[in-house]
Amino acid sequence: MVAHRHVSSSGEAETAKVSVDDTVVVPVEAAAAVTISDSAAAAADAAEVSSHPLTDMFGAQELLTELQDQDQFGKRGEAWTFAQVAAIVLVLLPPFQLVGLVDILATLLITSGVVFMLYGIMSLGRFISPLAAPRKSHELITTGMYNYVRHPMYGGLLMAAFGLAVITRSETRLAMAALLWVVLEKKVTIEERMLLERYGQVYQDFKAKVTKKFFPFVY
Structure with a gap:
């Protein structure tokens, strides 16, 4: 194993590249930088995907948040929504003949x-x-x-x-x-x-x- 260390003009030691059997090993600091860069790119890609109109066409997450607002419960026509669902069920599965x-x-x-x-x-x-x-x-x-x-x-x-x-x-x-x-x-x-x-x-x-x-x- 052969190591080479280079010293800058300011006297600070630079990180060395280490060769093992002609194989280049990336220093820890550089690997961390690559990892962080990859993570940032992945996050950006995920943000781009999540913002695509086809991934959340109906604003499901926003709707779920609104539905969980307890302060507004009963003030947004919930009773008629339940009645609508019940009426649809009765249309599909009538309980008796008229x-x-x-x-x-x-x-x-x-x-x-x-x-x-x-x-x-x-x-x-x-x-x-x-x-x-x-x-x-x-x-x-x-x-x-x-x-x-x-x-x-x-x-x-x-x-x-x-x-x-x-x-x-x-x-x-x-x-x-x-x-x-x-x-x-x-x-x-x-x-x-x-x-x-x-x-x-x-x-x-x-x-x-x-x-x-x-x-x-x-x-």
Whole structure:
């Protein structure tokens, strides 16, 4: 083993390279520097990887920290979040069948629809017309079912149509009932414009008083 030591001009000894059988051994200080340099590079690479958008797309660590904030618990809508999860579970794993209840509700819907239509016909009497335009002898009716909705016959027709679609388990009828709703919405727009032209402020006041178009307390 041969060692070489070099002394600088300041008199301080420099670290020697030691050769053993022509093999160069790196001094301890240099090895430590390499190790520290490698560690710093690894840390920089890790930081670069962690900052990559694909590694934490949803900010999971930040979200976890926020969820662990006990001071904010119950103030961020947690109850509705739990209700949402419970509802999703019920959708996936319903605890019981509601076929009978749905049939009962559909029957009530059909019955109510027929009653609405009959009541509307009786309220209009001789002023009834299949057209959007009011008849020449038309009088504005604001009593009976018209105390609650402006177009009870159309509302009753829609209730009966949707009830029939549900009780017969017909997706086609359901789609046609939705189409009927669109048609009636367009017809009502024309009809109310014509009524406003004929009755002016009187009809405007009626619309302000009876705000529901088809279904009492709903729409």
